[in-house]
Amino acid sequence: MTLEDTLTIREMCDAYQVTPRTLRFYEAKELLFPIRQGQKRLFTKRDRARLKLILRGKRFGFSLEDIRQLLDLYDMGDQQSTQLRRTYELAQQRLAEMERQRDELNEAIGELNEQIEWGAQMLASMDQKTAAA
Amino acid sequence: MTLEDTLTIREMCDAYQVTPRTLRFYEAKELLFPIRQGQKRLFTKRDRARLKLILRGKRFGFSLEDIRQLLDLYDMGDQQSTQLRRTYELAQQRLAEMERQRDELNEAIGELNEQIEWGAQMLASMDQKTAAA
DNA sequence: AGCTTGCTTGACGTTAACGTAAGCGGAACG
DNA sequence: CGTTCCGCTTACGTTAACGTCAAGCAAGCT
Known part of the structure; x- marks a missing residue:
C-alpha cells in the first residue's frame, strides 16, 4: 500500500x-x-x-543550476517582496534569453534549409546521371 | 606582402x-x-x-565531429553519392531536431510568461499595500 | 546461517571544447 | 648582446551531468 x-x-x-x-x-x-x-x-x-x-x-x-532557480519560482508562496522581485527579474532575463535563442535558432533553421536545398539539387542531378547510365 | x-x-x-x-x-x-x-x-x-x-x-x-563530416560535403568534387546522401540526411536530422527544440522552446516561453504574469500581479498588490501605508 | 537483492555513501572516470601555464626557438629592436 | 614579441609544443585544468565501480548495511528467502 x-x-x-x-x-x-x-x-x-x-x-x-x-x-x-x-x-x-x-x-x-x-x-x-x-x-x-x-x-x-x-x-x-x-x-x-x-x-x-x-x-x-x-x-x-x-542547465540544472538554471532549473534550480526556476523551480524556486514555482514554490514561492508569500516570501519577501524583495526576494520575489529578484526572482521575477531573473525569470524575465531567462525569458529574454530564451527568445533570443529561439530567434537565432530560427535563423539557423533558415540557413540550414538553404544548404539542404543546395545539396538536394546536387543529389538530383547525380540521380539523373545515374539513371541515364 | x-x-x-x-x-x-x-x-x-x-x-x-x-x-x-x-x-x-x-x-x-x-x-x-x-x-x-x-x-x-x-x-x-x-x-x-x-x-x-x-x-x-x-x-x-x-559538434565539431559533425562539422568535420559536413565540411567534407563542400570539398567533395565528385565522390560517391552514397557518402553525399548520408551527409545530406545528417543535415536533415539536425534540422528536425532544431525545429523540435524551437517548438519546445516556444511552449516553454508561453508557460514562463504565465508564471511571470502571476508574479507581476502579486508584486502589484504588494505595491498597493506599501503605497497605502 | 548463508545468499541474494536493494539501497546507501564515497570517490574516481568520462566527454567536449577549449583555457592556461611551462618552457623553448627565432626574429626584431635598441 | 639583452630583451621583448610571436609562435610552437606538451600537457594538465575546467565544467556539466552523470556513469561506474567499491564496499557495506538491512531485509527477506531458503
Whole structure:
C-alpha cells in the first residue's frame, strides 16, 4: 500500500526513465528533497512534480543550476517582496534569453534549409546521371 | 606582402574572433590544414572558408565531429553519392531536431510568461499595500 | 546461517571544447 | 648582446551531468 503516497528510488526511476544515480545527484544539487525512512529515500508528490519540471527544463536546454532557480519560482508562496522581485527579474532575463535563442535558432533553421536545398539539387542531378547510365 | 594570400595565426584570430588555441585545436582535429613555413602556420583561403563554415556550424549546435563530416560535403568534387546522401540526411536530422527544440522552446516561453504574469500581479498588490501605508 | 537483492555513501572516470601555464626557438629592436 | 614579441609544443585544468565501480548495511528467502 502507498499510504504515504511516496515512491522508492526504483519506482521513481521506472516512472520517469532516469537512473538512481541521477536522482541522488539531483538531491545532492538540491533539486529534490526526498524524505528518509531509515536510510532509504522516499520521493513525495512534490518531488515528482519537481522532477517533471526538471526533465522538461532539460529538454529546453537549461542547465540544472538554471532549473534550480526556476523551480524556486514555482514554490514561492508569500516570501519577501524583495526576494520575489529578484526572482521575477531573473525569470524575465531567462525569458529574454530564451527568445533570443529561439530567434537565432530560427535563423539557423533558415540557413540550414538553404544548404539542404543546395545539396538536394546536387543529389538530383547525380540521380539523373545515374539513371541515364 | 601577402603574395601567397595566407594569414598568420594572429591575423586569423583577429579576423574571426577566435583564439590561437582554438585554431591549433581545429588543426589537431583535422578541421583545418594550415601549411607550414618553417614552424609557423599559414592559413590559406581554403582554411578561411572552412573556418567560416565551422563557426556557422557551431551556431547551429553541431559538434565539431559533425562539422568535420559536413565540411567534407563542400570539398567533395565528385565522390560517391552514397557518402553525399548520408551527409545530406545528417543535415536533415539536425534540422528536425532544431525545429523540435524551437517548438519546445516556444511552449516553454508561453508557460514562463504565465508564471511571470502571476508574479507581476502579486508584486502589484504588494505595491498597493506599501503605497497605502 | 548463508545468499541474494536493494539501497546507501564515497570517490574516481568520462566527454567536449577549449583555457592556461611551462618552457623553448627565432626574429626584431635598441 | 639583452630583451621583448610571436609562435610552437606538451600537457594538465575546467565544467556539466552523470556513469561506474567499491564496499557495506538491512531485509527477506531458503
